[in-house]
Amino acid sequence: MTPKGKSGMKAKKTAKKNLPGARMVDPKKIERIAILTGGGDCPGLNAVIRAVVRAAVNLYGWDVTGILDGYDGLIGGHVRKLTSKDVRGLQVRGGTILGTSNRGNPLRYPVEENGCIVFRDVTDKILTNIRKLKIDVLIAVGGDGTMKIADALFEKGVPVMGIPKTIDNDLGATDVTFGYNSAVSTATEALDKLHTTAESHHRVLVLEVMGRECGWIALESGIAGGADVILIPEIPFDMNEVCRHISQRKKTGSRFSIVVVAEGAFPGGGRKMYEKEPGPDGLPGRLGGIGHRAAEQIGMCTGIETRTAVLGHLQRGGTPTTYDRILATRFGVEAVNHIAEGHFGHMVCLQGRSIVCRRIKQAVKKLKLVDPDGQLVRTAEALGITLGRRD
Numbered sequence: 001m002t003p004k005g006k007s008g009m010k011a012k013k014t015a016k017k018n019l020p021g022a023r024m025v026d027p028k029k030i031e032r033i034a035i036l037t038g039g040g041d042c043p044g045l046n047a048v049i050r051a052v053v054r055a056a057v058n059l060y061g062w063d064v065t066g067i068l069d070g071y072d073g074l075i076g077g078h079v080r081k082l083t084s085k086d087v088r089g090l091q092v093r094g095g096t097i098l099g100t101s102n103r104g105n106p107l108r109y110p111v112e113e114n115g116c117i118v119f120r121d122v123t124d125k126i127l128t129n130i131r132k133l134k135i136d137v138l139i140a141v142g143g144d145g146t147m148k149i150a151d152a153l154f155e156k157g158v159p160v161m162g163i164p165k166t167i168d169n170d171l172g173a174t175d176v177t178f179g180y181n182s183a184v185s186t187a188t189e190a191l192d193k194l195h196t197t198a199e200s201h202h203r204v205l206v207l208e209v210m211g212r213e214c215g216w217i218a219l220e221s222g223i224a225g226g227a228d229v230i231l232i233p234e235i236p237f238d239m240n241e242v243c244r245h246i247s248q249r250k251k252t253g254s255r256f257s258i259v260v261v262a263e264g265a266f267p268g269g270g271r272k273m274y275e276k277e278p279g280p281d282g283l284p285g286r287l288g289g290i291g292h293r294a295a296e297q298i299g300m301c302t303g304i305e306t307r308t309a310v311l312g313h314l315q316r317g318g319t320p321t322t323y324d325r326i327l328a329t330r331f332g333v334e335a336v337n338h339i340a341e342g343h344f345g346h347m348v349c350l351q352g353r354s355i356v357c358r359r360i361k362q363a364v365k366k367l368k369l370v371d372p373d374g375q376l377v378r379t380a381e382a383l384g385i386t387l388g389r390r391d
């Protein structure tokens, strides 16, 4: 097939160099690509689906198959066709029309055998279904976990392309993941609202936000929303320092304080708090409770009435911001262009102002954590915000 769309539009002609490590599949023979969304949902997933479908159809004339519920859909063969009409207007809609799952890892999939649940590698089922469904290339949209599975499939010979998303913004190879900007805007808006009620009632208000391993949402929303205390997983905190800071504010006439705490933050010498501990099933466990624990201790130590709000899944829902719509759309279009150039086992990334393509294996090697001594933390501290560091 010539790189010319069914719609008659001329294909974008790019002459990028073949990337190191790329496994070649003759792009001229591609007829159908598939897309799945894996891991926790986030704003911008539908925008990326729309961009992939439009670029695949308009630029290259490919068919697009949507895989339902992440890798589960590939294991069970649950799919739907995606046409340009199916994705009309999707850029504004939160969630994912394909469904997602952050539970079914095909490399360690729970199956029932003799009445017991055991964990098996079911990637062979995926390879069979990919053949049956005549999928030439698979696009996996997701975070760390989804990318690692995509890379394992690539190692087994599946031509894959990754697109990074997560509200946590913790993927090393890309400056930003889409979903993050929307989540951090939601958290900032919540802080703005908590501010007025905290001030009126002379209370301390603690906002617990998401962030298992990294504190990007807490730190940036805290700076934007005028927090007094920001607690992140990268800097184990000292509760005495937090209480000292809040009491000092009171002494100098500020009778209220705002605290933002990432769900994965923990005190020095202590551990993360779980609502549901990680189990033997290999699932990561459900973090939660640090906001309430911090509020209890602050209230007792300072004598100021202290309340907690847990933002939870509000951060993952709703309409994507303009920034996330644009980033998701650029990722989608460039992922399709890279496929047309025969680049597989790669993930699109934002580096500076450009969308580039990097090997998935390299891209997921290291989580992008907040640097405890970096510029952003120093910016917060310059404003008088404490991160609860022990002196």
Ligand code: F6P
Residues within 6 Å of the ligand: 040, 102, 143, 166, 167, 168, 210, 211, 212, 263, 286, 287, 316
């Ligand atoms: O990885 C994204 C994320 O939102 C984390 O910040 C959070 O800990 C997790 O997902 C929550 O997942 P679930 O909705 O499955 O509890």
